[in-house]
Amino acid sequence: MTAARKTYDRIAPIYDILDSPYELTWKRRLRARVFQGLAGDVLDAGAGTGCNIVAYPPSARVTAVDASGAMLAQARARAARLRRDVEFRRMDLAKLDLPNERFDAVVATFVFMCIPENAQLAALAELARVCRMNGEIRLVDYRLSDRPLVRAGMRVMSPWLKFAFAGTYAAGVDRHFDEVGLACVDQVALVGDIVTMSVLRRC
Ligand SMILES: C[S@@+](CC[C@H](N)C(=O)[O-])C[C@H]1O[C@@H](n2cnc3c(N)ncnc32)[C@H](O)[C@@H]1O
Secondary structure, rough: EEEEEEHHHHHHHHHHHHHHHHHHHHHHHHHHHHHHHOOOOEEEEOOOOOOHHHOOOOOOEEEEEEEHHHHHHHHHHHHHHHOOOOEEEEEOOHHHHOOOOOOOEEEOOOOOOOHHHHHHHHHHHHHHEEEEEEEEEEEEEEOOOOHHHHHHHHHHHHHHHHHOOOOOOOOOOHHHHHHEEEEEEEEEEEEEOOOEEEEEEEE
16 A cells, blocks of 8 residues: 555545635635546546546546545535536556547646655556547646745744645656646646646657
8 A cells, every 4th residue: 555545545534624724715626627628538537536526527427536535425415515527536546447549638737746756657657558648647746945034934834744644746657748748838836836737649
């Protein structure tokens, strides 16, 4: 079992409370932007407790996967509350039990921040494999700010992020884009320079 899965199985019942300061102040707003314009078959990779469900485009057929069964249980309950039909599957992103080119779009929000460096390449390659040619992969993650004061603040908060969410502010998954045949066609700043969305296409 990965460290992230262990952490998320443990914190699933209180995840939404722990994350509420972020969710209520800025995350909820950015989710709509992340899913904007997507249609057809969409994969929500590392869906967690389903915070993205409110932003799923009404016409999209969404499959939500996560390594943690306890997080998915929360997401299922949320989908039921929101009367949203979603297919949930427990899977490790590094070994997706899904066919090649199954999805028109793939989204992962705040997921690579929890995937250890040595497992990121495999997970990214899997996301690329299940996305159809010309489909879009949207990755949202933190990055360390270029502004010295903000960067220092993020460094101070890093132990908390690691302890509570098994995460890091500097996932650095972009170093693998070329290697798995993904071109970054856009880089969208979502919150200052600390949360960005990389828009990728297979090339
Ligand atoms: C910080 S939460 C983000 C959840 C959700 N995407 C959101 O935006 O609220 C990270 C999620 O990624 C999942 N995760 C981490 N590593 C994973 C992996 N290798 N395979 C599948 N899910 C993973 C965790 O279980 C957790 O639910």
